[in-house]
Every structure is written in structure tokens, then in C-alpha cells.
Amino acid sequence: MDTLMAGDELRAAEAFLTHExxxxxxxxxDEWLALFAADGTYWVPAKQxxxxxxxxxxxxxxxxxxxxxxxxxxxxxxxxxxxxxAVASRQVTNVALVEREAGALTVRSKFxxxxxxxxxxxxxxxxxxxxxxxxxxxxxIASKRVNLVNCEAELDGLVLPF
Amino acid sequence: MIQPSAExxxxxxxxxRVHRSLYSDPAIFAxxxxxxxxxxxxxxxHESQVKNPGDFxxxxxxxxxxVMTRDLDGKIHVIRNQCxxxxxxxxxxxxxxxxxxxxxxxxxxxxxxxxxxxVPLVHAYPPNFDPAVKxxxxxxxxxxxRGFVFASLAADGPSLAEFLGPIAASxxxxxxxAPDGELEVAGGTFKHTYNGNWKLYLDNLxxxxxxxxxxxxxxxxxxxxxxxAPSDGTGEIAVRQMRQNGAPYPFWESQVGIWSYPNGHAFLxxxxxxxxxxxxxxxxxxxxYREALERKKGAAEAKRILDxxxxxxxxxxxxxxxxxxxxFRVVHPLAVDxxxxxxxxxxxxxxPERMFRNAVAFSNIVNGTGSLVLTDDLETYGRITMGLASExxxxxxxxxxxxxxxxxxxxxxxxxxxxxxxxxxxxFDAWLGYMAGSPRLAAAAE
Numbered sequence: 001m002d003t004l005m006a007g008d009e010l011r012a013a014e015a016f017l018t019h020e021x022x023x024x025x026x027x028x029x030d031e032w033l034a035l036f037a038a039d040g041t042y043w044v045p046a047k048q049x050x051x052x053x054x055x056x057x058x059x060x061x062x063x064x065x066x067x068x069x070x071x072x073x074x075x076x077x078x079x080x081x082x083x084x085x086a087v088a089s090r091q092v093t094n095v096a097l098v099e100r101e102a103g104a105l106t107v108r109s110k111f112x113x114x115x116x117x118x119x120x121x122x123x124x125x126x127x128x129x130x131x132x133x134x135x136x137x138x139x140x141i142a143s144k145r146v147n148l149v150n151c152e153a154e155l156d157g158l159v160l161p162f
Numbered sequence: 163m164i165q166p167s168a169e170x171x172x173x174x175x176x177x178x179r180v181h182r183s184l185y186s187d188p189a190i191f192a193x194x195x196x197x198x199x200x201x202x203x204x205x206x207x208h209e210s211q212v213k214n215p216g217d218f219x220x221x222x223x224x225x226x227x228x229v230m231t232r233d234l235d236g237k238i239h240v241i242r243n244q245c246x247x248x249x250x251x252x253x254x255x256x257x258x259x260x261x262x263x264x265x266x267x268x269x270x271x272x273x274x275x276x277x278x279x280x281v282p283l284v285h286a287y288p289p290n291f292d293p294a295v296k297x298x299x300x301x302x303x304x305x306x307x308r309g310f311v312f313a314s315l316a317a318d319g320p321s322l323a324e325f326l327g328p329i330a331a332s333x334x335x336x337x338x339x340a341p342d343g344e345l346e347v348a349g350g351t352f353k354h355t356y357n358g359n360w361k362l363y364l365d366n367l368x369x370x371x372x373x374x375x376x377x378x379x380x381x382x383x384x385x386x387x388x389x390x391a392p393s394d395g396t397g398e399i400a401v402r403q404m405r406q407n408g409a410p411y412p413f414w415e416s417q418v419g420i421w422s423y424p425n426g427h428a429f430l431x432x433x434x435x436x437x438x439x440x441x442x443x444x445x446x447x448x449x450x451y452r453e454a455l456e457r458k459k460g461a462a463e464a465k466r467i468l469d470x471x472x473x474x475x476x477x478x479x480x481x482x483x484x485x486x487x488x489x490f491r492v493v494h495p496l497a498v499d500x501x502x503x504x505x506x507x508x509x510x511x512x513x514p515e516r517m518f519r520n521a522v523a524f525s526n527i528v529n530g531t532g533s534l535v536l537t538d539d540l541e542t543y544g545r546i547t548m549g550l551a552s553e554x555x556x557x558x559x560x561x562x563x564x565x566x567x568x569x570x571x572x573x574x575x576x577x578x579x580x581x582x583x584x585x586x587x588x589x590f591d592a593w594l595g596y597m598a599g600s601p602r603l604a605a606a607a608e
Binding site: 157 | 523
């Protein structure tokens with residue numbers, strides 16, 4: 001049983017995740033990047049239950065340096081794979097606290113992402129695991145892990161961050 | 163579907179150009195599956211994927227599902243993944259270890275070499291029912307080269323060694339780099355699909371003129387990346403590779419070469435000892451690796467091995483690999499405009515673990531389904547499919563460098579430099595050979 005989250009903390013984490021999803025849906029990737037800690041990481045494993053991003057390939061695994069480049073490509077450059085760009089809608093639910101440490105929370109949530117591009121719609125779903133550190137009156141993302149239900153599927157290119 | 167005649171097919175490949183229907187006509191695709199994928203040696207898997215007796219993996223030979231197994235006596239087989247009774251797929255798992263394979267439908271079971279083992283209710287069959295001739299049929303020919311297992315759906319044809327010819331040296335390059343002389347598939351499989359013809363993938367992997375345009379977005383993003391941003395090594399390798407894609411034309415025209423061979427094989431290689439294309443040549447991990455290689459093979463042999471500078475190698479029609487970062491890609495055509503590519507990483511046995519970690523990071527950036535680089539390649543394949551539907555230009559150009567190709571003593575043809583389309587011409591020569599029994603056109607193209 002997950003530790004029960006105090007009401008205020010739960011609402012704060014939910015609000016943060018909702019805000020993050022809104023930034024992504026709005027393609028405000030610079031602002032999304034700003035949610036990450038200075039050494040934050042972003043990870044979409046390629047295997048169910050993958051234990052690390054170093055000894056197994058990942059659909060996406062970005063340390064801070066690569067995450068900055070990923071975001072810059074989406075914001076500043078003209079990526080062919082984003083021309084026309086995709087439109088997306090993300091729903092974040094079932095928010096639960098997994099672990100509480102001094103100054104940090106690990107939060108699990110469920111998401112669906114509907115992506116539309118060039119007459120084709122794709123549906124993604126899975127679990128987010130955010131490790132959030134306290135930052136003034138909000139949080140920073142120390143790490144974000146995205147467990148896709150279809151991470152082992154044969155897939156065409158993934159351009160949007162989850 | 164009307165089957166094109168050999169004469170028609172021969173008209174579709176001309177000196178310096180090929181007809182667009184080679185990438186868009188379902189009738190030609192069906193014929194390719196029969197005549198190219200039904201005859202050529204196709205890469206199936208690596209011996210390390212079936213290390214122990216009873217180990218198996220399921221994969222495809224072209225579009226056809228097969229199982230690669232190591233039988234209980236240790237011999238490797240490639241068998242069709244279909245029950246001899248009512249046709250159901252027998253092996254559902256991607257990989258595993260089994261003493262027998264049993265069909266889910268009526269329980270017919272098979273030995274790990276594909277022979278039928280047991281049939282429930284066997285007493286109810288007529289006297290002429292002979293279990294001995296029933297099986298998950300083995301593919302007619304299986305052979306391996308230095309651990310790489312190939313199969314041919316044709317009972318007759320050139321041996322694997324004849325088929326590979328001088329391109330076998332690229333496999334040597336990959337294996338020789340392991341200090342212990344052995345490779346191991348590890349770290350998972352990317353499976354990326356695209357809406358385009360299977361040939362587009364091989365076309366692109368040796369195309370030194372595309373990165374500046376296809377990968378413009380990631381090149382631009384990487385060029386201005388602040389290198390002081392924290393990295394655990396992943397971003398460092400990725401950013402370096404993206405910047406390398408941005409090397410200007412003079413680099414590709416003076417520093418990189420291309421060599422093509424009979425049967426459509428080819429490789430991109432460096433003319434010079436250029437650390438820019440090599441995995442962190444000066445970093446401590448590489449020094450540790452070089453020392454391990456020298457300890458096992460001696461200094462002279464280690465130098466010889468590391469002086470080989472092959473970038474991507476294509477083995478026509480279903481493999482493209484790279485020894486420097488131990489990347490291996492297998493092409494599975496599904497339809498004329500639908501392809502799936504499986505990519506693998508090899509661990510060099512006896513090398514520092516960090517080498518493998520670097521290979522994984524490299525795989526993420528060049529082969530990853532969510533990579534900043536590969537996604538623009540996949541998009542381009544889709545654009546070609548959409549472009550061909552416009553039926554504008556009837557002929558597609560493969561003539562860059564015609565007139566400057568140089569024959570080599572080993573039977574290969576060297577392009578003037580890496581931007582030569584000599585490798586495309588070699589692939590279409592091979593295509594004609596398989597499809598229409600035509601002799602090579604290389605001489606005619608000059």
C-alpha cells in the first residue's frame with residue numbers, strides 16, 4: 001500500500017504534473033525543460049521492468065545535456081519529423097506518493113497520450129515515475145521515467161516527449 | 163497481380179537510373195520476396211542468442227516467421243514457425259529455452275530441430291499418415307560465418323562464403339575487435355517501422371550525402387549545445403555523433419571512402435586515421451580497451467585490428483552493421499511500403515564494460531525509435547513513399563560518381579569518395595541478377 005499523501009502535498013504534486021502535461025500539450029518545451037533540475041534526467045525504457053538506461057537500450061534516455069539538445073531541436077530547429085508537427089493531448093491520473101525523502105518525493109501516476117499527425121492518430125499509455133525535489137514553492141524534476149505499455153512494440157518514430 | 167517479365171524487369175534498371183516502380187509496385191515487391199529474399203543468404207541471428215542446447219529465438223526471414231534454435235546436441239537450425247497439423251504458429255515467445263515445441267491448438271509437439279515428436283490421437287489417422295515426414299520444416303540451407311548465422315530459402319545457390327566474398331572482412335573487423343575473440347548480443351532490440359520500401363533503409367545507411375539535410379535539425383541543435391551541461395556520458399556521445407553528421411561536404415569528399423562488391427554488398431570506410439569518426443579514441447575507456455586488446459592479441463595485431471576503419475557495411479539484402487560501435491541492423495520487409503528494422507548491440511568480450519555502455523548510448527542516438535537522429539530518417543522514408551505516389555519523375559537517379567568508379571583488385575569497385583552512389587549501382591546490379599538473371603551492369607554504367 002502506498003504511503004498516504006497528505007492532502008496538500010497530493011494537490012501540489014497533482015498540480016505540478018497537470019502543469020507539466022499542459023506545457024507539453026502546448027508545445028512549450030523550453031518551459032518544460034525548465035521544470036527539470038540542473039542534473040535532471042528523462043527516461044523512456046525500451047523494455048518492461050528495465051533496471052537501468054546504461055546496459056540496455058532505451059526509447060529515449062537523456063541526461064541533462066542531451067535533454068537540452070532534444071528540446072532545442074523541437075523548439076529552434078526545423079525537424080523533418082516534426083513537419084507537420086504533431087498535436088497531442090495528455091491525461092494524468094491516479095497520482096500516488098511512492099516514497100518521501102528529505103526534500104524529495106517520488107510520485108507515480110498514470111497517463112494517456114493521444115498523438116495526431118498527418119491523418120494518423122496514435123494512442124500511448126503508461127506510468128510516469130517522477131522524482132521531484134522541493135524548489136521554493138514548487139518542484140523540480142530530478143528524474144522522470146515513462147513506462148509505456150507498448151515499449152517493446154514495433155513503432156514508427158517517437159518525436160514528442162511523453 | 164500481373165507478374166512482370168524478365169524483359170520488363172531488365173528495362174527498369176538502366177545505367178545511372180532505376181524506375182520508381184521498384185519502390186512502389188506491389189507486384190515487384192511480391193517478386194522480390196520470391197526471387198531475392200527467397201534465394202539470397204539472409205542474416206538470421208547470432209550464435210550468442212542461442213548459446214545453450216534448447217535455446218531459441220523467433221524472428222523473420224524476410225516477411226516469413228521462423229525460429230532459430232540450438233538442438234539438444236548443440237547444432238543450430240532455422241525452422242518455419244508453423245504447425246504441420248492445422249498451420250498454427252507454434253513458438254510464441256521471442257526467445258527462451260525448450261526441450262520441445264508444442265502447438266497450442268491440438269498439442270502436436272516438435273523436437274528442437276523441427277522434427278515432429280508426438281501427435282495426440284495418432285491412432286485415429288489413416289495408415290498412410292506418416293509422422294516421420296511431418297515437421298516444422300527446416301530452411302534448406304543454414305551456415306554461419308564467425309558466429310553470424312545466415313539461412314537461404316533456396317536449396318541450391320552459392321555458398322555463404324561465395325555470397326559474402328570480400329565483404330566477409332567487415333565481419334572479421336567486428337569480431338577481431340573483441341579482445342577475447344567473441345561477441346555477444348546484449349542490451350535489447352530496437353524495432354522501428356516506417357512507411358516505405360525495404361530498399362530505402364539500405365540506400366540510406368551508406369548515403370554520405372544525406373546527413374547535412376536529413377539531420378539538419380539535430381546537427382543545429384547539437385552544434386550550440388553547452389558542453390558544460392551535466393552528462394553521464396550519454397549526452398556526450400550523442401552530441402558528438404550529431405555534430406559529426408554535420409561535417410561539411412569536403413570532409414565526406416576527402417576523408418571517407420566507399421567500396422562496393424558483387425551481390426550488392428558495400429561499405430563506407432575512412433581513408434585516414436581520423437579520430438573524429440571513432441569512439442572516443444583518446445579517452446581512458448578506449449585506452450583501457452586498447453591495452454586489453456594488446457594483452458590478448460599482441461601489439462602488432464592490435465594495431466592492425468584498430469587500423470581497420472570501416473563505418474557502415476551493407477550485406478545485401480537484409481543487414482547493415484558497424485563495427486566501431488558494434489551496431490547491427492536487420493531489415494524485414496513487410497509490404498512494398500512497410501518495413502520493420504530490428505537493431506542489436508554487440509558486447510565485445512574481454513573489453514571494458516564501459517565500451518558496451520558507450521555502444522548502448524550510441525545505439526540510442528543512431529538506432530533509437532525516439533532518437534533525435536533516426537526519426538528524421540524514418541520521416542524521410544515516408545516522404546519518399548508519398549512523393550512516389552505523385553508519379554512525377556519516372557526515373558530515380560543513381561548516377562552520382564558515374565565515370566569515376568575505380569575497380570579494385572579484390573573484385574570490388576571503389577567510388578571516387580563517400581558521396582559516390584557506386585553502392586546503389588551495385589545493389590541494383592544485384593537486384594537485376596536475382597530478379598531477371600541479368601549479368602552485372604557495372605561495366606555498362608561506366
